[in-house]
Amino acid sequence: MIHVENLSKTFFVPHKVKALDNVSVHINAGEVVVVIGPSGSGKSTFLRCLNQLEVANSGKILIDGIDLMHPKTNINKMRAEVGMVFQSFNLFPHKTVLENITLAQLTVRKRTKTDAHDKAMRLLEKVGITDKAKVYPDQLSGGQQQRVAIARALAMDPKIMLFDEPTSALDPEMIGEVLDVMKTLAREGMTMVVVTHEMGFAREVADRVIFMDQGAILETGTPEHFFTNPENERTKLFLSQIL
C-alpha cells in the first residue's frame, strides 16, 4: 500500500537539520503503524511527506504503486485518497461542522449536496456528535473538534489515514473519546499511520511500532517486542523516560 524508499529531507531554516535520513518503510493495506520518538526526531516530517505537505529532497514514495514524487503525478487526486488529521484540528472556523465535512466532498469528489449531506450525517453519527451538525467549530470542545476533523477526512473515503499527534492538544479527559474513534477505524481495517505519544494506544491497536530519532528509523517491531524487550539503547532510554 505504502512503500517508502531512502527518503531524505534537510531543513535549512533556522539551521541545517537532517529531518529525514534514508527512511525506508513498507506498510501493507489494513496495517496500523504507530510512529514514536522524541520531539524533533522527524516523525511528523515523515508523515507529512506521505501526502506531500512536505516534499522530500530525495527518495521514493509509492502509494498503490503510484510515485508521489513524480512530477506528472496529480498530487490533489492522491491527497484525496490519503486523509490527514492534525494536532491542532485545523477545522474551518467560518463553516459549520456540517459544511466542514461536506466542503471537500462537493469541490473535490463532486458529489451532490444530498449525497454529501447524508455522508456527513452518517460520519457524525459514527464519531458520536450528530447534535452538533449546525454549530461552528469554536463552540465545540477540543475532543469534539478532533472527532469532526476525523469525520471530515473520512468523508473523502480515503484508503489511508494519517494522524499527526491527534491527541497532543487535548485536555486529558478528552483523549479517550478521540482514541475510541481511532480504535474503531483500526478494527474496520483502515490503513493507518499514527504519530503519537499515547503508548496505551500503540500497545492496544498497533500492528507495528516504529521508533525514530534524528530523522532515522532506529527500531521497528510489534508492540510486545517494543514494550517488553526493546533492543536499541536509544529506544530503551526513550521508553524508560516516558513509561
Added chain:
Amino acid sequence: MTIPGNPIKKSTYFLSVALFFIMLIGIIGGIYFATLQIDYVWRWYRVPQYFVFQDKMEVKSEIQGEVSSIRASGEKTFITIKDSNQETTYSVTDGTLLVDEGNMVYPGDTLAFQKKWKAGILMQGLWLTLEVSFIAIIFGIVIGLFAGLARISSNPALKWSAITYIELIRGSPLLVQIFIWYFVLGTLINTILAKYGMWQVPPLWFGVASLAMFTGAYVAEIVRAGIQSIHRGQSEASRSLGMTYVQSMIHVILPQAFRRIIPPLAGQFISMIKDSSLLGIIAIRELSKATREVVTTSLQPFELWFVCAILYLVLTFSFSMFLQYIERRTLSQ
C-alpha cells in the same frame, strides 16, 4: 477603553467634559473673532444656491398666431396658440405667464417663465467625487486582490511583477502619478487614437485609472497581509483533502482573510476618497475643484472651504459606517 484599575472620579469626568466643550467653543469663537478683525463678512445664505438653485427657463413660441386659450389644471398651465391651420399647446409648470388670451405672438416670443430646480456646482462636484471614488474602489479591489495573490505566488514572473508594481506605486507621490497618467500616458494614447481617427479617452478615465492603480497597490499589501495572517494549518487542511490551490483560496483562505482585512481596507478607501481631491489639477471638476470655482465667483472662501471639508467628512464618515456594518454582519455570520 480606559486603563483598568484607574477609575476616573465623577467630578473629574464632568470637569473634563466641560473643558472639552470650552476648548471647542474657544477655537471656533477665536476663528470667528479673527475674521471680524479683517472685516470678513460671513454670508452663509449664499451657500445653498451652489447645491440646488431654481433656474428660470423661458418657454418660447415656435409659431406665429393668436393665444386661443389658457387653461390651468393643478400646477400646470396650458397655453394654446392657434394660427390659420394649426394649433400648438405649451405647458408651463409653476411659472409666470407673460401673455393673455387673444394676444398675437411671433416665433421666438417668450410666453412664460418657468422655474426649475437644478443641481448646483457643489452638488455636481460631490456627485463626481462619489462616482470617481466608487469606480476607483471597485477597480482597486480587483487590482489589489490579483496583485496581492501574485505577491505571494511562488512563480517569479508573477511575484516580481507584483513587487515592482507595489514598490513603484507606493514609492512615488500620487500627484506625480496623476500627471504621468494624464500628461504622459494620456497624451500617448489620445495622440495615437487621433492618428487613426478614433475616439478620444476623456481625462476622467485617466483620473480614475491613476486612483485605482494607486489604491490597488495598497490593497495588494493589505490582501497579502490578510492571507498570510490565516494560520498555515487552514491551507494544509484544505490541501490535504485534495482541494486545489484555487479551491482552497476561494472556499477556505479568502473568506477568512476577508473579515480581517475589512478595517484596514476601510482606512485605505477613506484616504482614497480624500485623495480624489487631487484630480482637480487635470480638469476633473470633483468636489475640491468645484469649491475652488465657486470661491472665485462668490468670493466667500471661508464658508465654502468649511462646507467642502464637511462634505468630505460626510462622505468618509458614511462610508466607514457602512463598512462597520458589513464587518459586524460578517462577524455574526
